[in-house]
Amino acid sequence: MNKILFFAHLKDEVGEENIRIDVAGRTVAEVKELLAAEYNLQKLDSAMTAINEEFASNEDVIEAGDEVAFIPPVSGG
Amino acid sequence: MNFEIAKEPINIQAVIDKVVQRNAGAITTFIGTVRELTKGKKTLYLIYEAYESMAVKKLEQIGDEIKERWPGAEVAITHRVGRLDITDVAVVIAVSTPHRADAYEANRHAIERIKEIVPIWKKEHWEDGEEWIGDQLEKVAYPTGKPEEKDLYE
Structure with missing residues (x-):
């Protein structure tokens, strides 16, 4: 099982701060495609992804238990 | 705990105190504040997440x-949310270094990097609406394309 976190506009669009689904063995790109279709997310492509709080690339494969977060372009400061 | 996310107002002096050291000849403090007007549009308040x-x-x-880049530096950063x-x-950034030029440069580096790699977002609330701001250059919300990989690691 994996915990998937959403922030900023993605959280508003999904309607949840996080969900739990099993995406072990899938790449980040595959999970983005899956979630974009499931929740009709237009801008998921422009989000970065973090696996276990470290930036990941679209080719990285998610393992069981990994926490996956989608990070829209940041605007702190 | 030199690096913190705060839910309450930031005690600026407490952040500065964290970088006091006997070898410092300078401490620079950057204080980021909420601006009312951006491109003529009036902000009522912000939500940081x-x-x-x-x-x-x-x-x-x-x-x-x-x-690594400025040997002898001490750094403390607190960013507010809510x-x-x-x-x-x-946000408050305090940097101490043996010489003043480094303290200014290193502090500037910190705020620019915050706008590139730290997962914090602000939602602007105006009189006629609200929007999550997604571009650190404050020109457009959510440009296509993600930050370049080179921006993530120095």
Whole structure:
């Protein structure tokens, strides 16, 4: 099982701060495609992804238990 | 705890005190505040949100970058989250170094890197609406394309 976190506009669009689904063995790109279709997310492509709080690339494969977060372009400061 | 996400108003002096050291000849302090007008549009207030655990790690990474590039530097950063009104303090960065030029440069590095790699977002609230701001250059919300990989690691 994996915990998937959403922030900023993605959280508003999904309607949840996080969900739990099993995406072990899938790449980040595959999970983005899956979630974009499931929740009709237009801008998921422009989000970065973090696996276990470290930036990941679209080719990285998610393992069981990994926490996956989608990070829209940041605007702190 | 030199790198923090705060839900309450930031005690600026407490952040500065963290970088006091006997070898310092300078401490620079950057205080980021909530501006009322952006491109003529009036902000009523902001909501800041963070992926807190990762944000702290990325602030620590910025501290490590500074210590590597400016030997002898000490760094402390606190970023506020939640609702902030106009003039409220959103971020405080304190850097101490043996010489003043380094303290200015290293502090500038910290705020620029925050705008690149730290997972914190602000939602602008105006009289006629609200929007999550997604571009650190404050020109457009959510440009296509993600930040370049080279921006993530120095």
